Amino acid sequence: MAKMLPISTLKFFIFSLLSFFATILVTGENHGFVRTLNRKLIGLKNEKSSHIHFYWHDTLSGRNPNSIQIVPQVSNKTFFGAINIIDDQLTLGPELSSKLIGRAQGFYASGSQEEVALLMAMNFAFTDGKYNGSTITVLGRNAVFTKLREMPVIGGSGLFRFARGYVQAKTYKVNSTTRDAIVEYNVYVLHY
Secondary structure, three states, X not given: OOOHHHHHHHHHHHHHHHHHHHHHHXXXXXXXXXXXXXXXXXXXXXXXXXEEEEEEEEXXXXXXXXXXXXXXXXXXXXXXXXXXXXEEEEEOOOXXXXXXXXXXXXXXXXXXXXXXXXXXXXXXXXXXXXXXXXXXXXXXXXXXXXXXXEEEEEEEEHHHOOOEEEEEEEEEEEXXXXXXXXXXXXXXXXXX
C-alpha cells in the first residue's frame, strides 16, 4: 500500500496542474486579483445595438408629484443648488395616458450659475415585456433650454448588461408656471 501512495499523489498533482492550465486557457490570463474572462462563460453573447424611444413625464405639481425638490435653490435665475428626486413615468407616447413602459428613477441637480443646466443621474427601469426588470443608467449634463441635449449611457442591467451609448433629450412640452415637463428621449445603446 505504501508504494501506491506516491503514484496516486503524482496523478493527483498532474491532474491538478492540468486543471489549472485548462482554467487559464478558458478564462484568460491571471494577474493576481484581476483576470481576463471569456465573455461566453459569463453569458455574454454577441453585442447588440438598440434604439429605444419614449417620453419622460416630470410632474412637480398636483396631488401626486413624481419629482420632489429635496434641496432648495439658492438662485432664482438658474435654480442653482436645487436637487429633485424623481420617479418619472416613461410612456410610449407624449400623453400620460399612453402605455407605461417604465420609470426614470434617480435625481437631477441644478449645477450651473450661468444657465439652467442639470446634472442628471437616473436609471430607466423598464417594466414592460421582454425588458421588464432591465435598466439603463444615464449620468450627464442637461442644458435644459438647448433644443437637443445629449447625455451618456454609463451602464445597465438585465438585457442591457454592459450597456454604453448615449441619449438624446428634446423638450416636448413644459408648463412655465408649474415646471411640469414632458421630454422626448431617444436612447442609442450597445449591449449584450
